Amino acid sequence: MSDANERRHHWDSYCRFLGETLGPSFRTRYDIWHEKYQTYAQYGVVFGGFSAERAELLQDALTDCSPEPVSPESVAAQFEGTPLTDAVVADVNRGTVFYRPSARAHWWMAEIADEIAEQVAAFIGSPWRILSTRAWQLSGQSGDLGANEWHVDGLPESIAKLMIFPHAVGTEKGTTEFQFADGQTLAIESAGPTWALFKSSELMHRGVRPSEGTTRYVAELTIIPSPRFDLSPVFAGSNARHPLEPWFRSATYRY
Ligand SMILES: [Fe+2]
Numbered sequence: 194m195s196d197a198n199e200r201r202h203h204w205d206s207y208c209r210f211l212g213e214t215l216g217p218s219f220r221t222r223y224d225i226w227h228e229k230y231q232t233y234a235q236y237g238v239v240f241g242g243f244s245a246e247r248a249e250l251l252q253d254a255l256t257d258c259s260p261e262p263v264s265p266e267s268v269a270a271q272f273e274g275t276p277l278t279d280a281v282v283a284d285v286n287r288g289t290v291f292y293r294p295s296a297r298a299h300w301w302m303a304e305i306a307d308e309i310a311e312q313v314a315a316f317i318g319s320p321w322r323i324l325s326t327r328a329w330q331l332s333g334q335s336g337d338l339g340a341n342e343w344h345v346d347g348l349p350e351s352i353a354k355l356m357i358f359p360h361a362v363g364t365e366k367g368t369t370e371f372q373f374a375d376g377q378t379l380a381i382e383s384a385g386p387t388w389a390l391f392k393s394s395e396l397m398h399r400g401v402r403p404s405e406g407t408t409r410y411v412a413e414l415t416i417i418p419s420p421r422f423d424l425s426p427v428f429a430g431s432n433a434r435h436p437l438e439p440w441f442r443s444a445t446y447r448y
Contacts, residue, residue, distance in 0.1 A: 200273075200437055200438070201349070203438060203439055203440075204349035204350070204439050205349075205350075207349075207351075207439035207440065208349065208350045208351050211319075211351055211417075211418050211419075214420050215318065215319040215418055215420065219318060219319040219320075220318040220319070223311070223314045223315045223317075223318055223319065223320075224315040224316075224318060229315040229316045230315070230316065230317075230318040232316065233316035233317065233390070236373070237371075237373075237391055237392040237395050237396040238371050238379070238389065238390070238391035238392070238396060239316050239389070239390050239391075240381055240383070240387055240388060240389040240390070241309065241312055241387070241388055242383065242385050242386060242387055242388075243305055243308050243309055243357075243386050243387075243388060244305070244308060244386070245385060245386055247301055247304050247305050247308065247386075248305075248359035248360065248385075248386035249359065250301045250304075251298065251301035251302065251305060251357070251359045251410075251412065252359040252360065252410050254295060254297040254298040254300070254301050255292060255294075255298050255328055255330065255359075255410050255412070257295060257297070257298075258292035258293060258294055258295050258298055258328065259292070259293050259295075260290050260291060260292060260293070261291055261292060261293035261430070261431045262282075262286045262291055262431060263277070263282060263285050263286055263291050263339075263431045263432050264277070264282055264431070264432060265277050265282075265432065266432075267291075267430040267431040267432045267433075268429065268430035268432045268433045268434075269429040269430050269433060271429070271436055271437055271438065271441060272325065272429040272430065272433040272434065272435065272436055272437060273433070273434045273435055273436075273437055274430070274432045274433060274434060275432055275434055277432065280338070281338050281339055284336035284337070284338035284339060285336060285338060285339035285340070285341075287334065287335070287336045288331070288332045288333070288334030288335035288336060288402070289329055289330065289331050289332070289335045289336070290329060290330050291327070291328075291329040291431040292327075292328045292329060292330075292431075293428060293431075294326060294327075294328050294412075294426065294428050298328060298412070299326065299426040299427075299428070302326060302328075302357065302412050302414065302426045303424055303425060303426055305357055305388070305412075306323065306355075306414065306424040306426070307424060309388055310422055310424060313355065313388075313390055313416075314422075316390060317353070317390075317418050318418070319418045319419070319420070320418070320419050320420065320421050320422040321416045321417065321418050321419055321422065321424075322416065322417060322419040322421075322422065322423035322424070323414050323415070323416055323423065323424055323425060323426055323427065324352065324415045324416060324417055324427075324435050324436055325414075325415045325427055325428070325429045325433050325434075325435065325436070326412065326413065326414055326415070326426040326427060326428055327412075327413045327415075327428070327431060327433070328410075328411065328412045328413065329410075329411060329413075329431075330408050330409060330410045330411070331367050331400065331402045331403060331408070331409040331411070332402065332403065332407075332408055332409075333402060333403055333404055333405035333406060333407065334402075335400075335402040340399065340400045341399055341400045341401070341402060342399055343372065343397050343398070343399050344397070344398070344399065345393065345394050345395065345396070345397055345398075346393040346394045346434075347394055348393065348394045348415075348434060348435055349394075349435065349439070350394070351417050351418055352393075352394065352415060352416070352417050352435055353390060353391065353392055353393060353415075353416055353417070354390070354391055354393040354413060354414070354415060354416070355388060355389070355390050355413070355414040355415075355416050356369060356388065356389045356390075356391075356411055356412075356413055356414075357386075357387075357388050357411065357412040357413075357414065358383075358386065358387045358388070358389075358409070358410065358411055359386050359410055359412075360385075360386060360409075360410065361383055361384050361385055361386075361387070362381050362382065362383050362387050362409075363380070363381075363382040363383070364380055364382075364401060365403065365404050365407065366403050366404075366407055366409060367400075367401055367402055367403030367407065367409030368380050368381045368382065368401045368409075369381055369389060369391075369398055369399070369400055369401065370398065370399050370401050371391065371396050371397065371398050372396070372397040372398070373396070380401060414426065415434075415435060417439075423442075
């Protein structure tokens with residue numbers, strides 16, 4: 194078996210493990226009427242708000258982070274990267290600043306993850322853990338390729354994305370837009386700090402850059418259902434997708 198096939202096999206067996214471990218008992222525990230679980234299962238995207246104070250502290254921390262542009266090299270050895278062409282590398286880094294999150298930025302990501310942990314669990318139907326984190330800011334000059342064109346992520350089943358916007362979102366301020374199987378689209382609009390959870394490998398989506406003169410900040414948590422919570426953010430590179438090995442404990446690892 195090739196390395197890639199073997200890894201895919203590991204992810205398949207991990208997903209089976211999740212199915213067996215996170216059965217109806219967890220769903221009952223986290224969403225007694227199954228309302229939230231069914232909403233997320235049906236639409237593949239849900240969103241909500243969080244503390245404005247924590248949002249401000251996260252955004253302030255992000256503005257102080259050093260840049261870490263997307264490149265084929267910006268991925269830790271234990272993680273899979275996205276295959277990139279030179280054209281995509283140039284486009285995704287134009288007008289967008291990818292960060293190497295500082296300890297302070299990770300601190301506030303963790304505080305926000307703690308704040309919304311149970312809400313997100315109710316939608317997923319189980320506790321969850323963070324596989325990796327990234328953060329960046331978009332401007333009106335951001336390009337049209339990479340995450341800003343319609344795409345699905347192609348990650349192993351069960352992995353989801355949790356986007357954290359420390360400010361209001363919308364077509365003027367920048368947002369994420371989704372396209373459902375029937376062709377309908379939804380751009381998240383919200384008057385305050387917003388999180389959005391979505392099935393990034395099933396639902397078509399794209400980043401929407403803000404209008405001229407506005408900056409959109411975002412922290413992205415790549416997450417997976419888990420028998421227990423593990424909400425320590427970990428940066429594995431601006432081009433990291435997910436750990437090669439599903440049993441890998443991200444929380445014990447620092448890039
Ligand atoms: Fe994506």
